[in-house]
Structures are given as structure tokens and as C-alpha cells.
Amino acid sequence: MEIKQLFDPATSTYTYLLWNAESKQAALIDSVKEQVNRDQQLIDELGLKLEWLLETHIHADHITGSGDLRTHSQNSAKVAVHKARGSQCADRLLVDSDEIVLGDETISVLYTPGHTDTDISYLIDGAVFTGDSLLIRGSGRTDFQAGDAGTSYDSITGKLFTLDDETKVYPCHDYKGQTVSTIAEEKASNPRIGVGRSRDEYIAIMDELKLAKPARIEEAVPGNMACGL
Numbered sequence: 001m002e003i004k005q006l007f008d009p010a011t012s013t014y015t016y017l018l019w020n021a022e023s024k025q026a027a028l029i030d031s032v033k034e035q036v037n038r039d040q041q042l043i044d045e046l047g048l049k050l051e052w053l054l055e056t057h058i059h060a061d062h063i064t065g066s067g068d069l070r071t072h073s074q075n076s077a078k079v080a081v082h083k084a085r086g087s088q089c090a091d092r093l094l095v096d097s098d099e100i101v102l103g104d105e106t107i108s109v110l111y112t113p114g115h116t117d118t119d120i121s122y123l124i125d126g127a128v129f130t131g132d133s134l135l136i137r138g139s140g141r142t143d144f145q146a147g148d149a150g151t152s153y154d155s156i157t158g159k160l161f162t163l164d165d166e167t168k169v170y171p172c173h174d175y176k177g178q179t180v181s182t183i184a185e186e187k188a189s190n191p192r193i194g195v196g197r198s199r200d201e202y203i204a205i206m207d208e209l210k211l212a213k214p215a216r217i218e219e220a221v222p223g224n225m226a227c228g229l
Contacts (some may be wrong), residue, residue, distance in 0.1 A: 008032040011062040023103030027052035031065035050077040056131025057119040058224045060217040067227030082118040089227035114152025115140030127168040135171045136181045149206035153199045
């Protein structure tokens, strides 16, 4: 599987283009509406066929470009999100252990709630795309959209931290210029949930964050329930 990591500076969002090198079938993870033209141009330049538009969760800080990209593909590309919110626009509602197939390559779905109740991570050979569930030296806030700190801890330690230590970690956001980590790094050095933190310690850390509400949450959540259209 080939990987291109793309960045939206306005929201510090990473978008990932994955494709099978032989079949040229592609999937785009966590698109951003303002970057649709960039993403489509890259897909065209690489001669890829966009098959899937995958969301790691219903985002609160940006609006997805999945609906626009699906339209550009003449509806041959399919939008997929977790089933928890019953998104009215998605072509496929995903659950834990589902698989997305690109030629002879497979993307496995891991349900990793806690940041929200819709969080999923996408696992391929050697890499996992963790959305906001696990960030580089951090984790997604748990104070809205049915988030829960204990559930977040269980998802990270019970699913993500059980992956091979060498597995690369590609998050949906980073605010310090970091692009990729590994499971081993996060288990050893993540100040919120690595270094042997207990579940109670993690919950206390998350409860003390006291973060401001995302600036675009009122438009982003309903917009993303409608695939950004």
C-alpha cells in the first residue's frame, strides 16, 4: 500500500491518500472541504481510481470534502463512516472488524471510541491511521460528542497499544509539526496515556484539560453528518 500524507494548515488536519500500487485503487482518509481541488488533482496526476472516502469520526473542527469528491467521481467513490450516528449521507456504515478492499490489499476497521462515539482507526500492514483517538504524544479530547475518557483509555490501551510496536501511527491532527510516530514511541513517551499511566490517572488528566469549544463545531458536526454538502 502506498501512502501520501497531506496537510491543511488552517485546521492542522492530516489527510491520507492510500492506494494499491498494482490496481491503482485508492482510498482517501479524512478529507477537508477546502482542499478538495488539491486532493482531486493529486489523484488525477497519479492515475488513481478513487474507491473510498473514509472518515475516522464525525469531525468538529473542519468540514469534510467527501461529498464533493464523491460527486466528482460520478458517485463511483463511496463514503464510509462509523454507524454510531447513522450518518444520512454515507454509502457504508462501518463497524469493528469491517474490511475495505483495494485490489489485493485490505484496510481493517478498528472501533476506537472515546474522543467521540464515532471514532474508528484504519489499520494496514505496518501502519494505523488513528484519527483523533491517539495523537502524537497526546490523545483526542473527550468532553463532547458522547466522548468519554475511560472509553478512550480502553480503546487506546486495549486496541491500539496491542498492535506491533513497529506499527507507524498516523494521526488526524498535529499542532507541533510532527508527522508520524510508532506504537512503541507512544507507549513509552505519550504523557497522557503512555509511561504506565493508569486508567484513573488518564481520566483525571483528561478531566483537567478545560479546553475551549472548537470554533467551527456548530457548523462542522451537522455538515459532516451530510458529507460536507
